[in-house]
Amino acid sequence: MNIMISNTSNLAIYEQIVEQIKDAIIKQEIKPDEPLPSIRSLARDLQISVITTSRSYEELEAEGLIYALPGKGFYVKPYKRELIKEKKLQLLEGQMSELIRQCKSANLSKEDMITMIHLLYDN
Known part of the structure; x- marks a missing residue:
């Protein structure tokens, strides 16, 4: 570690x-x-x-x-590994919801957001 x-x-x-x-x-x-x-x-x-x-x-x-x-x-x-993973997923869902809200307020389409994700994910 x-x-x-x-x-x-x-x-x-x-x-x-x-x-x-x-x-x-x-x-x-x-x-x-x-x-x-x-x-x-x-x-x-x-x-x-x-x-x-x-x-x-x-x-x-x-x-x-x-x-x-x-x-x-x-x-x-x-046996706590799955519990930790679930907590992390919940945290990420909250962060993604906030990001989606911000993208919508900037008038980005879902397709624009997906394109941005693809570009950033591959870097």
Whole structure:
């Protein structure tokens, strides 16, 4: 698993970590019951605060995606991959709905939007 932090992202650093770990779980880069990097080592690798990495793990644990074993670290919960994928699809549907609304307000036809998607998707 390779986490990259972007200073130009609209997401907070802890949210970027959460999203990238979710993506790694969906893509099966991290398997169920596989350990995540320790909070301290992740903070060191990313050159960020331990508080930030701790918040990321707390968020993932609150969502039921990871679990902690005291003294051993954090692990991916089994069978949550499809749930994460469904949540991501819901988020994308909301974003696409907003994009469609904006395209309609700019008087773009469905065909114009589809053409734009094809051009951007292939880049």
